[in-house]
Amino acid sequence: MALKSRSLFIFSFSMKRFIWHIIGFILITGLSCYIIFMQADGYTDAFYVKFTTPKQNSLIVGSSRAAQGLQPNSMSRVLPNYPIYNYAFSRIHTPYGKPYLESIKLKLKEDSKKGIFIVEVNPWSICKQKNEVLDSVNFRENNSFLGGVKNVSVKPNLEYLMNFYEGKNVDIFTKKGTNYHKEILFVHDDGWYEVNLNDSPKKRDQRINSTITSYSKIRTDYQGLSDIRLDYLKQTIDFLQYHGKVFMVRMPVHSNMLAIEKELMPDFDQKMLEVSMELELPYFNFTHMVDQFQYTDGHHLDIDSGSKFSVLLAQKIVASQ
Amino acid sequence: MLFNSIDFAVFLPIVFVLYWFVTQKHLKLQNALIVVASYVFYGWWDWRxxxxxxxxxxxxxxxxxxxxxxxxxxxxxxxxxxxxxxxxxxxxxxxxxxxxxxxxxxxxxxxxxxxxxxxxxxxxxxxxxxxxxxxxxxxxxxxxxxxxxxxxxxxxxxxxxxxxxxxxxxxxxxxxxxxxxxxxxQFHYSKAVDGLRQILWGLFKKIVIADNCAVFVNTIFDGHAGYSGSTLFLGAVFFAFQIYGDFSGYSDIAIGTARLFGFNLKQNFAFPYFSRDMAEFWRRWHISLSTWFRDYVYIPLGGSRGGKGMQLRNVLIIFLVSGFWHGANWTFIVWGALNAAYFLPLLWTNRNRKHTNVVAEHNKLPSVKELLLMGLTFVATVLAWVVFRADNIGHAVAYLKGIFQRSLLSIPEVRPSFLLLFILVFVFIEWWGRRDQYAIEKLWLEYPRWLRLLIYYFIIMLIFLYGVKEQEFIYFQF
Known part of the structure; x- marks a missing residue:
């Protein structure tokens, strides 16, 4: 009997020792990981920073055209009283739908009333893809960070880093993951995604040609207008109108890209005009100015053109008020 | 549920605590807990x-x-x-x-x-x-x-x-x-720590070695037509490390986890890439499957009882069946046949049990002859892995043809220096621990405790820093 009690004591002691050692080790390694995550910033990837900044009064929403091409810093020269935040992502992640609308709701201050909202639209953002299950519940973005990140204003955002950051954690502090060949890819604190490719006109032309070719192929994956996505575009505008003034914008793209989009949805501008009349908001279509800007790859404005366009858009907003 | 997932990192401590604290005194209850935990573990993937x-x-x-x-x-x-x-x-x-x-x-x-x-x-x-x-x-x-x-x-x-x-x-x-x-x-501190050490090494193999190799393997195999012979060979070498890191890593995590619960599972990999011929390789690779086929197929077929001819036939059958076990694709059958082609001459000439001990068992480094034999065996294995990894036979043939060009002697276009360094260090550690059940079983045990813990901490941080997002284990598909 005495032996039994003794063995139980030994078991208990060794188990306790084991548990305490493990907890200590987990705490030290967990703390180290947390410190590394704290280094995550605008170099981490194209989206992370947008989930770390505070809730906002005014937003830019849309695809990567807006993410790269609309520079809040340039706009503030014309609209100094409206610090606007770029909450645009990409064609893949942010077609209009429930996940994006829910994320926008999270990013906007609940009491925001006099904000300015730029809703960037293009045919890709309201189209249906082939083989896509799309209904009031199922959106392909559900499984992306838009559906998965519930806290969009916390730093470090562990939810994002652990579930949606696709790079290696070592790149968080080496900052080399997305920055190679002397390129600068950086998301500023105002949400603008700076893409400084630093390349020659010849290389730029090559990139434009290759992007146009790839979009010609991508275009075959799209099936034209999705009523559900169009409805969510309207719901997004409707929600933002409650918080301020909304402007629907179609940004300039390379003429060859525009041709692909005309093929994809010939009546896109007509549809947008109908939306603007229905919801009583301005629709600024800049596709007649495609030759006045430079593009990094055919559908994203380069830094100088982006700055120029941002000022132009801000002036148009001021003029319309 | 994947071993390399957050879900498992939460699941394991819960089961561990329930197992040792709540059900420890009741054997039946403890076994029932294992059943329930196992069903949850499996059902996490698809309960149906x-x-x-x-x-x-x-x-x-x-x-x-x-x-x-x-x-x-x-x-x-x-x-x-x-x-x-x-x-x-x-x-x-x-x-x-x-x-x-x-x-x-x-x-x-x-x-x-x-x-x-x-x-x-x-x-x-x-x-x-x-x-x-x-x-x-x-x-x-x-x-x-x-x-x-x-x-x-x-x-x-x-x-x-x-x-x-x-x-x-x-x-x-x-x-x-x-x-x-x-x-x-019974809970034993040393056994549990040993289990954790084996899990750690398994995770390193899987996350740092295998998953990082996979990135380059996928790129090279998918676009094989555009690469030089040397790059294609390097891609095949990366695959050899990917599949070893992936599968032996899984086995290490499995054996280590079982040890945490007081169970002893059999060793599944015994440093196969240090084999001096293919017969030794097959005694060291996926041991539990090879011995299963030996005991439940080879011996019932007659084993070696009917003379050399019968023995060769039976071994050929085992290799073909073993290949087919891996998947419903001709590539696996051809891979089995290729390995049989490597193995049967050794059996025919009675040289299949020439190397039954650990290579350079009493030395730190191998002899030149041993090094040469290991290198040749490794290259033969790598070439067979090409067939295993290829999407179909045509892909495998085109890939192998691509290797054997003049460009085989050129500098590869793809040279991930960090990965090559990791593989080098990995091979070195595996060599150092080749006499044990897994590489770091007894390695560093003579060091002061703080230094040992520092090394383990360093391995964990490498896993954290160089890990690729949760990748499935290759052998899940088999």
Whole structure:
């Protein structure tokens, strides 16, 4: 009997020792990981920073055209009283739908009333893809960070880093993951995604040609207008109108890209005009100015053109008020 | 549930605490906890397929009892065949149905009769090849009267579904694992620490080595036409490390996890890339599968009893069946045949048991001859892995042709320096620990405790820093 009690004591002691050692080790390694995550910033990837900044009064929403091409810093020269935040992502992640609308709701201050909202639209953002299950519940973005990140204003955002950051954690502090060949890819604190490719006109032309070719192929994956996505575009505008003034914008793209989009949805501008009349908001279509800007790859404005366009858009907003 | 997932990192401590703190004094309850935990672990992937495991468990448990109740050889043989048909029936349907239909259609089309194939959209249940073989070993051993059938259905269900090795082995024998469910397990600090150490090494192999190799392997294999011979060879070498890191990493995590719960599983990999010929390689690679085939297929076929010719035939069959076990694709069968082609000459000339000890067992470094033999064996293995990894035979042939060009001697276009450095360090550590069950089992034990902990901390940070997002284990698909 005495032996039994003794063995139980030994078991208990060794188990306790084991548990305490493990907890200590987990705490030290967990703390180290947390410190590394704290280094995550605008170099981490194209989206992370947008989930770390505070809730906002005014937003830019849309695809990567807006993410790269609309520079809040340039706009503030014309609209100094409206610090606007770029909450645009990409064609893949942010077609209009429930996940994006829910994320926008999270990013906007609940009491925001006099904000300015730029809703960037293009045919890709309201189209249906082939083989896509799309209904009031199922959106392909559900499984992306838009559906998965519930806290969009916390730093470090562990939810994002652990579930949606696709790079290696070592790149968080080496900052080399997305920055190679002397390129600068950086998301500023105002949400603008700076893409400084630093390349020659010849290389730029090559990139434009290759992007146009790839979009010609991508275009075959799209099936034209999705009523559900169009409805969510309207719901997004409707929600933002409650918080301020909304402007629907179609940004300039390379003429060859525009041709692909005309093929994809010939009546896109007509549809947008109908939306603007229905919801009583301005629709600024800049596709007649495609030759006045430079593009990094055919559908994203380069830094100088982006700055120029941002000022132009801000002036148009001021003029319309 | 993946071992390299957050889900498992939460699941494991919960089960551990329940196992040692709540159910420790009640063996049946502890076994029941293992069953429930294993079903949750498996159901996390797809709960519908739990029914297959439950069915397999009930069939083999019942057949085991019936085998004990009868002495009629005819009846006993019928019961054995019933178990084999039930288990292999499921395996055949889920894994091979479409393969046979497609090949049947191709064969008939070749002779001019076009057939509309009636293939099905079948999901392959994870781990079916592993638990089917494990449960079959029980019935066969009971049939052979090597094992008393169990009357404890909970212990048997725990044996079939034991979560550490449920989905990718090691394929445990009932004679080794089942009796461990009958005995009270005792917690031992050193055993648990040893288990954690093995889990750590397994995670390193999987996340740092295998998953990082996979990135380059996928790029090179997918775009093989555009790469030089040297790059293609490097891609194949990366795949050799990917599959080793992936599968032996899984086995290490499985064995280490089992040790945390007081169980001993058999070693599944014994540093196969340090083999000096293919016979040694096959004694060191996926040991639990090789020995399963030896005991349950090779020996029933006659083994070596019918002379050299019979022995060669039986070994050839084992290699082909073993290849086919990996998947319903001709690439796996050809891979099996290729390995047989490597192995049979050794068997024919009675040199298949030349290297049964550990290479350079009493030395720090290998001799030049040993190094040369290891290098040759490794290259032969790498070339066979090309066939294994390829999408189809045409892909494999084109890839191998691509390797053997003049550009084989050029500098590879793809040279991930960090990965090459990791592989170098990894090979060095594996070499250092080659006499043990896993590389870091006894490594650094003579160092001061703080230094050892620092090394483990460093390995964890490497896993954290260089890990690629949760990647499935290759052997889940087999």
């Amino acid at each position: 397929f739990l029914s297959l495991i439950v069915f397999s468990t009930l069939v083999d448990y019942s057949i085991g009892l019936w085998l004990q109740q009868t002495n009629s050889e005819t009846k006993r043989r019928s019961l054995l065949w019933l178990s084999i048909l039930a288990n292999l029936g499921f395996l055949g349907f889920f894994k091979y149905y479409n393969f046979f239909v497609d090949n049947f259609v191709t064969a008939f089309s070749f002779f001019g009769s076009a057939i509309q194939p009636n293939t099905l959209n079948i999901i392959l249940p994870v781990g079916i090849s592993f638990y089917t073989f494990q449960t079959l070993s029980y019935t066969i051993d009971v049939y052979r009267r090597k094992l008393e059938p169990t009357k404890d259905v909970v212990a048997f269900a725990a044996f079939v579904s034991f979560f550490p090795q449920l989905v990718a082995g090691p394929i445990e024998r009932a004679t080794n694992l089942l009796p461990q469910f009958y005995q009270q397990r």
